[in-house]
Amino acid sequence: MSEAAAMHGPAAESHLPPGAGKRETYVTLRTAGQLAAIAVASVRDVLGGQRITRIPLAPPSVAGSLNLRGRIVTAIDLAIRLGLAGGDPRRARISMVVEQDSDLYALLVDEVGEVVSLAAAGLEENPPTLDRCWRQVARGIHRLEDRLLVVLDVGRLLDLGGG
């Protein structure tokens, strides 16, 4: 349970100034050196240091399963899912727990960053030059002042058949 434990739930949205246009709230994350973001609303929990049980013969991006307060959660190694050269697969990582069709999944990342609120209108389509693996899972891109933020779509991330 770490620095990010305080940002559960979509509460951030209600603090938005009225009339600011439709905004979306994201949480940023870093995996294998890459910055990305997912919608805060889809994140159920963030926890660290979990024991993960390997699942033989599972797709490579499935790191295993873990016990989240009595529920079994399937862990996805985000670095492998995004085709990034991951570091040591056994290193302790942070689980961002997301829900998909009432099943829980943990996205394993190296670092959970900040919660940002961005204008929905600012979301641009994926540039055609984006890597194929990223294009399949990215919902679009936000241009921030100093960097680009790729917004990942949880549903597509978990669609391993398509990846």
Add this chain to the structure above:
Amino acid sequence: MDELLADFLTETSEALAECASLLVQLEHAPDDQALVGHVFRLVHTIKGTCGFLGLSRLERVAHAAETLLDRFRDGTLAVTPSGITLVLRALDAVRAIVAGLEATRAEPPGNDGPLIADLDAAAGEAPAAAAGTAPLPAPAAPEQGGGSLLAGQGTGHSPEYGTGQSIRVRLALLEELMTEVSELVLARNQLLQLARHEPTGSFTAPLQRLSRITTCLQEGVMKLRMQPIGRAWSKLPRLVRDLGHELGKTIELVERGTTTELDRQVLELVTDPLTHMVRNSADHGLETPAERRRAGKPEAGRISLNAFHEAGQIVIEVADDGRGLATGAIRAKALGLGLASEAELAAMGDQQIQQFIFRAGFSTAAAVSAVSGRGVGLDVVRTNIERIGGTIELRSSPGQGSVFIIRIPLTLAIVPALIVAAGGERFAIAQLGVVELVRPGEGTDSAIERIGEARVLRLRERVLPLVDLGRLLALDPPRGQVADGDGFVVVVQVGPHGFGIIVENIFDTEEVVVRPLAPILRHLTLFAGSTILGDGSVIMILDAAGIARASGVCTTRAVAVAPPAPPGRIERTALLLFRAGDETPKAVPLGLVARLENVPRAAIETAGGRRVMQHRGQLVPLVAMPGISLAAPAQPVLVFIDGNRSMGLMVDAILDVVEERLEVARSADQPGLLGTALIAGRASEVLDAGYWLRQAFADWFMRTDAERAPAARPHLLVVEDSAFFRDLLAPTLAAAGYDVTTAMNGAAALRLRDQGLEVDCIISDIEMPELDGCAFMRAVRAGGAWAGLPAVALSSRTGAADLARGRAAGFTDYVAKFDRAAILAAIAGALRAHAETAAKTAAETAAKTAAKTGR
């Protein structure tokens, strides 16, 4: 109101189901007054409750049905099939309205006028009264119902309900309770684990109590969820009746084991597959009455349902006495769908071909009928059954019908599991399928043996295929390869198949709550789910059936089961496949082989013109199969042991061990081979082990010990064209102490003689194609090695003329074909007479010689 309505809906659905099956019974027993009374009361109750709740449309339909039933009850009208059909139609209408009520909380609109008119007409009522007042009824608004509840207060339910012996419980509540109990079990397990490391032991006693209570609670909740399987069947009598009318068939439904209980979740999941199989049997399985008459069967076809508990599982059988599966049509369809090539199909047996009906999109019904044959068929049934951890088998014999056998677990929720390790990871395996745990090695009755690439476990008299779990799961072994004899073997049973799973370690057993795998992992068929252990870690649960399929220890054809074996024959035999001389694989029952050895060339000696090898200080005679290569540096040898004698059969290579039904399709005309059989999809020659044993001993002992009497077991030649009778007779004779060689007709027998086969007595059928028994015997008596042998004729015709004809041809004795005792007596007599004659001749010769010398 809502609760009251919900109660009404549940009650009515139950009453409707009961009514439907009672009506079908009534059709068969129209004079059963008690039955009529029962149906009447059920309908009356429905009607009464409708009025009570202000459900006017329902009430009118129920009233009309009740009126007709009343006429049946008071005897004014006779119970007729058309009357029953009308009441059933009324029940259908009630069911449709109830479904609408359930969905919208209001009676759906609809016109029941014609139905009510028909019912009234049948009951002899003036139709105008009912039909005239039955325009589209206004849908009853929920508020109306509420109002009538108040209005109707005090009328109460019929006395059948509310006896105080049982209460209704919301299903969701039961489910919640089950989930909580599952969690409780997990927490208990966790506590037990912790207490083990607690030094003072002060928790032990209260924990044990907690544990016992938890177990009781768990069992109690499980029992709450149990329901009789008859519930899944309740709609079937009606279904079968309607199907019968629709298809023009007379179908009788027999139900046994209706009270067998199983978990309601399982019950729900199995209802649809069962319904489908009954449809399938009615539509495809049973013949029309005309066809049945022609086949000499009773006109009414029968579908039997049976359920019983067996080894923690529930077994459900759906059987019909119909035509059986049309293998030809299935073969053609499989070819058409590209499921198999012609060559593959040609190599398959009937049972293998029958298994295609479980493949997706497979339906052989030439025309798509309303009943079945919509292409969503048995593959869906099979998938659904397997999804709940069950298996389905099919047995079918032409002209006699088919039976589907479903085995499903009693519950899916909590199962005792064995925790094992492979590849450094822990896995759980449901104990249900585990037969035993074996630590193979020296000094035990089990050993892992390597045959070619495959490893097998020899366990007492069985030989089981082995699966290395770590390798199957593509896990790296923690330290080097698991050596033969290291680790453990978990022997499991999947349907009819036993096999062993090699694991590194076995830890413990634990009750686990099976959680389904996440959807992204559903393709991993090796796992039945996952669970959380007492120590809090997640663990994968292995699926024995999935392992069997993935590893090929039971292939598709093996998962499906062979038809019932004829009596006295072993269903499946472990067979050792090897190559000798030519490319055709040869097979011998593994049980006959004592050892397999790879004998170095240098260790094979020649003594007196015979090959021998040494084994534990004894010389073991070796016999080479014809045509084998003797150039290899080491020779594979099958060692047979018969009593205290052993011999080695030299072959080219050991190929494999398979477990198959040994069915010798065609007898061989070559000595030393019993015939050809389809084994592992290939035509293989089956070895006559007895022949090779005799080869070794006849030769060997004649040279070393000329005085030795011939082998203690007389050798009989059975000449018989009927494979059935050969199969029947050969084991009988073998059991009576004879060695038996069979030939399928006289000509084949004579070829055996010319190849040098030595026998002590001939037993021959008379009526045979090609060369009949009498002609065969004349040929035997005409000269050659067998000219002086005793010979017994077998025939179904035992008239005086037949007897005379047999004796004239040269038979020593003549007996009726199916008289086992007479056959055995005749053979013993013939052998004795022959031996006496031989002794007498020898004595006479000796006397003559003595006389000559003396002269």
